[in-house]
Amino acid sequence: MTENEPTVIARTVVRIVVPIILVTAITLLLQGHNAPGGGFIGGVLTAVAFALIYIIYGLDYFETEILGRTALPRALPGEPVEDETQQRPGVTKEFSEVLAIGLAIAAGGGIAAIALGYPFLSQAVAFVEGIPLFHEIEVASALVFDLGVYFVVVGGLLTIVAVVGAE
Amino acid sequence: MSNVVIAPMLVALVTAILTLVTRARPRLQRTVSLFGGGGYVVAVGVLTWRVFSGPVLTYQLSGWTAPYGITLVADQLAAFMLAMSAVVTIAALAFSTDYIEAFGQQIVYHPLFHLMVVGVTGAFLTGDIFNLFVWFEVMLMPSYVLVVFYSGPDHTRAALQYTVLNLIGSAVMLLAIGGIYATTGTLNMADLAVRLSNPEAFGITVGPVVGLAALLFAVFALKAGIVPFHFWVPSAYEAAPAPVSAMLAGVTKKVGVYAIIRLLFTVFGAAQLDLGPFGDGSMLLFFGPILLVMAIASAFLGGFGAVGQSNLDRLLAYSSIAQVGFIVLPLAIVATIPLTDGGTVAVLGGEFTVPTGAGTDGLRVLGIVAALLYALNHAVAKSLLFLVSGTINAAVGTIETDELGGLTRSRPYLSGAFLIGGLSLVGIPPLMGFFGKLTVFDTAATAMATNGTVGEIAAVTALGGAILTIAYVSKAWNDAFWGTESMAVVRATAQPLALLSIVVVLALVLVVLGIGLDPVYEGAHGAASAALDRGAYIDAVGPSYAEVQS
Amino acid sequence: MMGSVLAAGGEAGAYVPAREPQFVLAVVLGLLFALGTFLVLRRDIVRVVWGITILSQAANVYLVTMGGLAGSVPFVGHGDHGATATTDPLVQALVLTAIVIGFGTTAFALVLTYRVYEEHGTIDLTEIGDTHE
Numbered sequence: 001m002t003e004n005e006p007t008v009i010a011r012t013v014v015r016i017v018v019p020i021i022l023v024t025a026i027t028l029l030l031q032g033h034n035a036p037g038g039g040f041i042g043g044v045l046t047a048v049a050f051a052l053i054y055i056i057y058g059l060d061y062f063e064t065e066i067l068g069r070t071a072l073p074r075a076l077p078g079e080p081v082e083d084e085t086q087q088r089p090g091v092t093k094e095f096s097e098v099l100a101i102g103l104a105i106a107a108g109g110g111i112a113a114i115a116l117g118y119p120f121l122s123q124a125v126a127f128v129e130g131i132p133l134f135h136e137i138e139v140a141s142a143l144v145f146d147l148g149v150y151f152v153v154v155g156g157l158l159t160i161v162a163v164v165g166a167e
Numbered sequence: 168m169s170n171v172v173i174a175p176m177l178v179a180l181v182t183a184i185l186t187l188v189t190r191a192r193p194r195l196q197r198t199v200s201l202f203g204g205g206g207y208v209v210a211v212g213v214l215t216w217r218v219f220s221g222p223v224l225t226y227q228l229s230g231w232t233a234p235y236g237i238t239l240v241a242d243q244l245a246a247f248m249l250a251m252s253a254v255v256t257i258a259a260l261a262f263s264t265d266y267i268e269a270f271g272q273q274i275v276y277h278p279l280f281h282l283m284v285v286g287v288t289g290a291f292l293t294g295d296i297f298n299l300f301v302w303f304e305v306m307l308m309p310s311y312v313l314v315v316f317y318s319g320p321d322h323t324r325a326a327l328q329y330t331v332l333n334l335i336g337s338a339v340m341l342l343a344i345g346g347i348y349a350t351t352g353t354l355n356m357a358d359l360a361v362r363l364s365n366p367e368a369f370g371i372t373v374g375p376v377v378g379l380a381a382l383l384f385a386v387f388a389l390k391a392g393i394v395p396f397h398f399w400v401p402s403a404y405e406a407a408p409a410p411v412s413a414m415l416a417g418v419t420k421k422v423g424v425y426a427i428i429r430l431l432f433t434v435f436g437a438a439q440l441d442l443g444p445f446g447d448g449s450m451l452l453f454f455g456p457i458l459l460v461m462a463i464a465s466a467f468l469g470g471f472g473a474v475g476q477s478n479l480d481r482l483l484a485y486s487s488i489a490q491v492g493f494i495v496l497p498l499a500i501v502a503t504i505p506l507t508d509g510g511t512v513a514v515l516g517g518e519f520t521v522p523t524g525a526g527t528d529g530l531r532v533l534g535i536v537a538a539l540l541y542a543l544n545h546a547v548a549k550s551l552l553f554l555v556s557g558t559i560n561a562a563v564g565t566i567e568t569d570e571l572g573g574l575t576r577s578r579p580y581l582s583g584a585f586l587i588g589g590l591s592l593v594g595i596p597p598l599m600g601f602f603g604k605l606t607v608f609d610t611a612a613t614a615m616a617t618n619g620t621v622g623e624i625a626a627v628t629a630l631g632g633a634i635l636t637i638a639y640v641s642k643a644w645n646d647a648f649w650g651t652e653s654m655a656v657v658r659a660t661a662q663p664l665a666l667l668s669i670v671v672v673l674a675l676v677l678v679v680l681g682i683g684l685d686p687v688y689e690g691a692h693g694a695a696s697a698a699l700d701r702g703a704y705i706d707a708v709g710p711s712y713a714e715v716q717s
Numbered sequence: 718m719m720g721s722v723l724a725a726g727g728e729a730g731a732y733v734p735a736r737e738p739q740f741v742l743a744v745v746l747g748l749l750f751a752l753g754t755f756l757v758l759r760r761d762i763v764r765v766v767w768g769i770t771i772l773s774q775a776a777n778v779y780l781v782t783m784g785g786l787a788g789s790v791p792f793v794g795h796g797d798h799g800a801t802a803t804t805d806p807l808v809q810a811l812v813l814t815a816i817v818i819g820f821g822t823t824a825f826a827l828v829l830t831y832r833v834y835e836e837h838g839t840i841d842l843t844e845i846g847d848t849h850e
Contacts, residue, residue, distance in 0.1 A: 103183075
């Protein structure tokens, strides 16, 4: 890693760009039910932000610096291991959990409609008025499904990045 | 609007999610998976019962009315196919819990398996061609992973071939769907049938639709593994672990067959066009001769291929190609015969006397009944044989027939199960296969009695295919089960009792289906009538062109 | 067949799409399909994966073309901005779905390629022997 240390420029750009990407991603997610955007593209952008961190700061940075955990020493590729998961960063497990939770949210949102007596995946919208600054907020149930998709995409992509990146 | 329509899909989806969530606890995961499989069977059972005792059920997702929203249609054809796949699914699932190594199960096996079931269920139920594409993808993606990642390094190339071919197939399917939407302005199957039967009223040119339907047909033939789209079948079935092969042969292959029946007979058959030398009539007449050639080629290529194989899985895979030829043969016969009530018509140079009453209970219904009965026989028998092959692999460690021999002595139950599956493929009464073959021959004979060259060709094909079936089944039996015990068989001490019991139960199912054929035949008859009753299908979906209600 | 499909020109209705953009897209489509097919037939697995990706993207472009492009707005925005003619929104929804599916399969195909390389040390299809070939 020391030989290919990214330049200061790359590090600085990533520091600035990543928050912007994340905000854009969340904006796209929130407006997606009624305008260009949505869970998928929001998820892809979020995953891109994380991928940038991975590329520039290395695989363990996310775990050690952001989550404040000690990264367990990983087995190197080719080294004999009892279990393939030892080669992956510990956070991979959380990523695949995010995927499962996302799937559960998306499906749950659809099933909730059945529980309320509407067809599967039925959506509704409510307008909440009188909120300071915004005046009116559109609360769409489609956001729940979008949120599920968002988590599925983030979880899925980051799992791939983490697993393939580790090898 | 009844939730019972969507219940099987939801059960499978929820099970997939639950097995993903419970990954950390393998024992719990397996229990959840099996209960989910059981729930799926119950949901399919309830749906089948409701559909066969009442009208066609439909479900508008999100409450958007047809043709704007996505419609799920559970008619008798869909219910028949679902019931067939449920039997294979639960057997394959139970088999996998003991057959796939524990670590492999823990990673992603169960979620993928159930996702594949979701895709299959969706494909059977959907009434929208783009949605059909989506369900195909949902079904195929888990199958790629199951074939690739559980096959081992020796078979990477086969798995790669399977994946690449199906991905290209998906792109082609998308093209066909886009074209159909551009030319007809709809994706809803019922709406499409309405528009194709009144092309002038909707300003449609039927010509391009024939080509686009042919593209779709090629994709379905690829999924069903009909010659000349069969070349991925042997290596993929050999590469996949036994329960996955059973699913591929017993379930996903049938999705291709179902799509051919549904789209050609229910939807595209509505279009009338002038085909020059092939006659003048329904679009089915265009596909009839093509399907006939493909069916004949499948029956012979698959049969000859199977006779020459020394690996049990490969033999079964080639046999699958031959058997799918048998499934589409009656479809091809009836597709070549114009649906006119009485009178004579000229097709392929031959004079046809169409039996009176052909509209409701005639040759066409018989042909589809034959295809469905044969499909059911193949689904159960072939998945049984693949599971037997898996059990042999677990017990003896090899499925090369030259290394096996004399299994009848040490493993009588396993051999008995193989014999029942094999005999059912051959078509020995009272097994299910006998009735499948009988109706196929009946279709050919009825067509022949009306003075058709098609009937004769089909009868010869069916006869030749049947002889080849006897040849390869007896070859497998002689090499692997009879004779002196080989070293591998003598040395093998493993007794996979759980696997064996599943295999035996499935063999009993085959016997029961044959002995208690009456309700099954009724079901197939209802399903065939539903496939041809375009009016009922359209009425049930009821595409309305009024304002959308949300 | 291509010609007749284009002649049918999208949804029958009052709105008639212009021919020029569709003609350009037809040429682009031809090139994309040719390129995709060429790549799929290569021996290098990475190229095969690229070929499939290009083929599926070409199918997407084709779908959009089927919606009828003629410089009208792609969607009616928030509120009423006076837009009257819109391109068919359904094809865009279809393409979006197809893109998501294509995305998933591409990711899978690339992971698969990596696995092939790991197991066989090569990505040349002819060098990866199969037990029966």
